[in-house]
Amino acid sequence: MTGLPIVKGTAAWKYFGDFRAGLLAGQVLVLQVAHPVVAAGVRDHSDYVEDPWTRLMRTAASLSIYIYGGPEGARYEADRLRALHRRFTGVDDGRRYSALNPHAYAWVHATLVMVPVDTQRFYGTPMTPSEVDEYYAQMCDVGRLLGLREQDLPPTWPEFERYYADMIDGFGPNETISTLFETIRTVKKPWRWLPDERWVRLQRWQHRGQMFVIRATLPPALRDRLGLQWTARDQRRFDRFRRVVRFFGSLVPVTLRSSLVRRIGRLNVWFRAHPRAYRFLGG
Template sequence: MSSASGVRRARCPEEPRPPPPGGMLWDLAGEIRTLLTLPAALTMQVAHPAVGAGVDEHSVFRTDPWGRAERSLASLQLWVYGGERAAEEGRRLRRLHRDIRGTDAHGREYHALDPACYAWVHATGFPVYRHAQRYLGRRPYTDAEERRLYAEWLRVGRVLGIQDRDMPQTPREFWPYYRRMLAEELEDTAVVRELVATDRYVPPPDRGPRVPRAVLRLLWPLLLPLFTRLRRFITIGMMPPDARTAIGLPWTPRQERRLRRLGRVVRTVVPLLPERLRYLPPAYAARKAYRKGARG
């Protein structure tokens, strides 16, 4: 008997793959309109007491907000456009969160990789994308588009190491889970209050597009009040209304009208931009390389 026939080879599990080129996230995740949705998703995440406590105790969002945002955005781009690097980025994030643990404001122990917490952090992206589409897109998603988007978001979750058993597998299963989280888990945490505050100091960016650091520092006392008010407006506005209510964030009809006007401008102007300006650099590079490979 040959050794090949006598030994059953163990099959290595296949690496999770990011969403496919040409899919919905391929068009959405790297486009500059997505930048308007990220603060809402982050605020919904930290409205979970365990997630909020982890960010409060272990994040550098107070001391290095711009660097943290830049690193988070670069990571997100890898999830969708990173190809073979996506799975390694998922492993890196799990290693990064392995030692994040502590006690939340209610005295309950938490761990960043607890499946319920880790899944919620990822889950927030889907309702925020769906809600933002009503302002930033030409029309709301159809049911079929929502199913496609959710299926792709599940693929991103697998890249991040989220098990299928820990995430609803269809939009129909997602919404009861989502409503339960709003009703039973979310609250106005200390980190939520900081993220939507208009009187909290934020250091100036280290750099800006074609603006020297010294000039930014000089102008920052004038720009900061405008920045914090805009951040609050975008954060709450791009958050689904039921999430706003669950967290206790106010929103007025006047603000809604302003957001709709802003949405009309954004969805008119952004599609007219050349692709290299419309997409973030990693997304643009990946899209360009994919087209070149498809032609070749």
């Protein structure tokens, strides 16, 4: 299945960079590191525990390039990501692993494919069936650009949903998920100039907020296996929260909801074409 190019007006262009997707950042991280190979790679090679803010910005910049950076920018970023992940190898429970393990690599892509669909389901207006089909075909093209094989992702959206549910059914607690939750609780302040006493209060607030949204948006079966409690009162609070997000999001025109991420994508393509400027700014 081949999708339309990601250009203005198409499903991926409209939905992938929706600013409300940031509310699912924690959920996506949990789903990714629930995969044992991804968990081992993050444990051994990621710096997110020491510097989660920079890691988050780099991930957002990378995504913006291969969705909104045009064909050349997407190919460049895809080649860079494959070369980067080729170095991430190790041993877990006596077995060698690679970050380019096809099943693990496909799962990471699958979690990102699901983000815009979940964003609209939780915080916006759910995509129509035709939009979902167009969007999924476009994201399969992105997956192939990233090095996924034809057999790595199902050919249709209904088959993808079954694959996604089957994968989640096989996940449970692991050390990396526990470390992620601890990192959310103890994360360092993002800016040095922020007073410590103010960050103590903000840190407590962001921890409660992040964990609430993670508990709200994780698939219920996985949430239960991770020992995360969820009550009817929690559900009512989340329903009120997402109604507020949906209302204010509806005030922003569709073409503007992804404008920030689109600009980041174009800026990063420019940086790739001007490496001296990129290095000067610490890239």
